[in-house]
Amino acid sequence: MGLIKLFSGSDSGLPNPNPKNYRVLDVTWNVSRTVTLVRVMYPDATTFGGAKLLLLDGYFGLTEIQKFSELDPHFLESNNVIARFRPTHLALACRLLEALK
Numbered sequence: 001m002g003l004i005k006l007f008s009g010s011d012s013g014l015p016n017p018n019p020k021n022y023r024v025l026d027v028t029w030n031v032s033r034t035v036t037l038v039r040v041m042y043p044d045a046t047t048f049g050g051a052k053l054l055l056l057d058g059y060f061g062l063t064e065i066q067k068f069s070e071l072d073p074h075f076l077e078s079n080n081v082i083a084r085f086r087p088t089h090l091a092l093a094c095r096l097l098e099a100l101k
């Protein structure tokens with residue numbers, strides 16, 4: 001029997017978006033301001049037209065996020081991404097934000 005690949009790696013055949021080439025579309029945070037929901041456009045990403053919906057650990061305003069030297073949409077030790085949603089699930093992600101109050 002062969003092994004089943006559970007997680008995609010860099011050999012998925014799809015190019016990773018350039019974390020230095022992004023545009024913030026909008027930012028939302030919950031009342032306690034402990035997490036930030038940000039909708040980002042990566043022009044070189046191939047899925048969902050380049051749109052990504054990221055949940056960041058901590059409060060970040062629009063200006064602050066725009067000043068990041070890079071914003072990698074992947075789960076890395078070096079960034080604040082704690083969740084990622086399909087960009088078509090904005091309403092669901094906003095309800096999650098409300099639940100985190």
